Amino acid sequence: MRNLILIMGDQLSPNISSLKDADPERDHILMVEVMEEATYAKHHKKKIAFIFSAMRHFAEELRETGFTVRYVKLDAPKNTGSFNGELGRAIKDLSPEKIIVTEPSEYRVLSDVLTWEDRYSVPIDVREDTRFIANKDEFANWAAGRKALRMEYFYREMRRKTNLLIEDGKPVGGKWNYDSENRKPADNDMFMPSPLSFEPDEITRNVLSLVDKQFSDHFGDLDDFWFGATRQDAEKALNHFIETALENFGAYQDAMLIGQKYLYHSVLSLYLNVGLLDPIDICRRAQEAYYEGKAPLNSVEGFIRQIIGWREYIRGIYWLKMPDYEKSNFFDATRALPNFYWTGATDMRCMAEAIGQTKSDAYAHHIQRLMVTGNFALLIGANPHEIHEWYLAVYADAFEWVEMPNTIGMSQFADGGLLGSKPYISSGNYIAKMSNYCGSCKYNVKEKTGENACPFNALYWHFLDRNSDKLRSNPRLGPVYRTWDRMSDEKRKDYIKSANKFLNQL
Template sequence: MTGVRNLILVLGDQLTRGLSSIAAGDPARDRVLMAEVHDEATYVRHHKKKIAFLFSAMRHFAAELREAGWQVDYVTLDADGNTGSFTGEVERAVAARGPERIVVTEAGEWRVAAMIKGWEERFCVPVDILPDDRFLSSIEAFAAWADGRKQLRMEYFYREMRKKTGLLMDGSEPAGGKWNFDHDNRKPAKTDLFMPRPNEIAPDETTQGVLALVADRFDNHFGDLAPFTFAVTRGDAEDAFAAFVDKALPRFGDYQDAMLAGEPFLYHSVIALYINAGLLDPLKVCAAVEDAWRAGDVPLNAAEGFIRQIIGWREYVRGIYWLKMPGYEASNFFGHKRPLPDFYWTAETDMMCLREAITQTKELAYAHHIQRLMVTGNFAMLAGVDPAEVHEWYLCVYADAYEWVEMPNTIGMSQFADGGLLASKPYAASGAYINRMSDYCGNCRYDVKQRTGPEACPFNALYWGFVSRNRNRIGNNPRMKQMVRTYDRFDGDEQERITQSAAAFLDSL
């Protein structure tokens, strides 16, 4: 046994040199532990690309720490003696290194945090759990903001974050005289031969080794492993972000809600996976976007829309997660019980919009927020799918998905399963919305202009069926009651056709 002062555990989504546990350490006296463990790769069947991204990024970060003078114990998935769990690997490290203390930055997921809290008693070694100061709002600060509020609306929290950071502020007032330019960011897009694409990084030797490991160990998981083009180092992630600012950010605002067949990225940054894993600093990213606006390189609606996603929405959903866990995952306001349709795993459906979104999810471990909210999420809610199954699917399939960010987005925003704690209305829509914001409907076998019948877009009858069966739950919602009134104006025969069309389609799933 070789005694060390602190054993510093670094988790797979904490790949940041400024991490609180590392910042508090001393390379001469402390030792870092990192481990690829089977439990974390399989507690849901994560997309193969997601597992490969994290393992490769972890291995590169361990090398970065060693170059900075740290002693790092790195346990690969296939290492002899790997116990397959964080607890098992910490136990082995404690026995081997005899640390005076275990130090860890607080975990992002409740499940892991609960595990860590039991280590001090189990190992008879003090465990210091430090705050994750990569976030602008601590868990405690968000709880204080939420205390006593009847509604926890993101918009008001976001304004507080703008004031706190000074981003896009002119003194005490928001730049441009408005806090939110979302109204300007809802334009449909047209195919453009010069549409930018995210940086693609060829796998280096380390990544190639990880890809072989994932292909061997996780072949039964969802998704395509090749081609693999994600950045896995800090430098490559920073280059990817810089390319987005230069090439795509100027048009991001206008077209952030648009969808085009065969164009999975449009003007999106595709950097959430890098921020959530720690390769990019969220505040520095936002500052760079503000600088681009102040230099006149991007319009204000693009800069504001991007910054709101990070200091507003990202911080807000993390706060909701910790405020409501454990138990938030069981929320089911509408009482939905239908199993998730098989086509969410296969993409084998005649609905063009769902086929596009799921196919690119399978290929890329990525879909942008409107595809998630208004296509796959909207359909699941209209069809009455159990929100717990929808939540698990999103957690499985996206490279940027961690429970703290994915669960509130699914349970609260996408499925309205929390009854309106997070969202002001159910994000339910018929085929008309998808037709307005995409080119999917023109190539679909269903007719988006028909409400009922075997040729009608299934979203249409499902939408009105959703309104009908939930009238008592949504009838007083200020943003939904008009739709209930519209349904009530349909004659009895039309209401019956809606019921029959929705039932026939759901029976065919």
């Protein structure tokens, strides 16, 4: 044979660079399910099932186009459990002239891949992942010499490059960003669409049985599995979102409601991040909806910004700053993550809702992640590496390149402000404004201190007080610290006392 082409679990795209110029007559494809990747973080059962099922379906898609696919299932008798072991076995059995692989999305895997040529004495062709708009060098060039790497400015470059929502060289509507229009609280009386769900086929049912057997001690529920597993499923899910939810996505993207897991969110990131959807195609479809009058500009711009702005920017930060970025801990936070992050058993209704749906569906939307579970972890001084590992494990769309900067940088401010201009923290007031959680919570969001007070209220001031030496000079926090300084000594002591009592219980 000529080439052995290795395709990884998040490279399920027919236009992946490793398949460029591939010859079905002479090249073989290698795909492997390995325990090493399923357990380096203790991934949610539904996440493992989704990825394995999507891989198996993609292998069938490749076979239908004429390729020979060597697919090693997790429970195959000779499965060595690692990329290295399975590649070594394939090389021994097939004697390829060359190994071709698209660069892995995670630093640790790429570091390993770069050792393969010496290890196996076979030429390795590591190709750029061309599914992204900005490559690593382009982002590094943009970042060079900048004091602050703010997403907004990078996003504008991506808009110009893609020509999305651009007319005559200027942003449609006259503004680059309509985020100020996208912060409305929702109401249960509103029509709430649900993401398109899919009945598991035989391949998926076999995977669910495998996961149930092999990963019974992993976090999350496996029942009611509804994710699609094919490119056709992902396309249908995209069409469904555009037709039923995009119109209201913008205005209500920050809202949270009891029992409403999805509101107007697309839940497409899991398909996008494994390669079943193309980012530019998604954005063009959303843009088309705007021009056809099916969705307003604030919704379409906000949706496109998440993909060509935030997603691309986060990837750029990851590759620019790894491997040291993972160790960032600006606040020297060391507290262990509370056990209820794994059980959902807490009297704080907002936390119980966010963690409960995470456990059941391997999903929570970005405000639940940022301003509920992330906000709480930051306020209590949780070790940022622990919360990073939690997010990586529990969400179906979480791969390290996209999850780590979102957690270390945006959520936990552990990078000291490289990514964000201030910590994303709030008292209970923000959650009360953007959700209906507080009305049925054991704690009273209007009480600031004491046994019945919302814990977020005292924890907010406790966080600011204990980190005053690192944050007081932040211009965006100046007004907040002036408010703290104007409080009476007695009131400040009461906040600190209430927060310490709660923290001691953790």
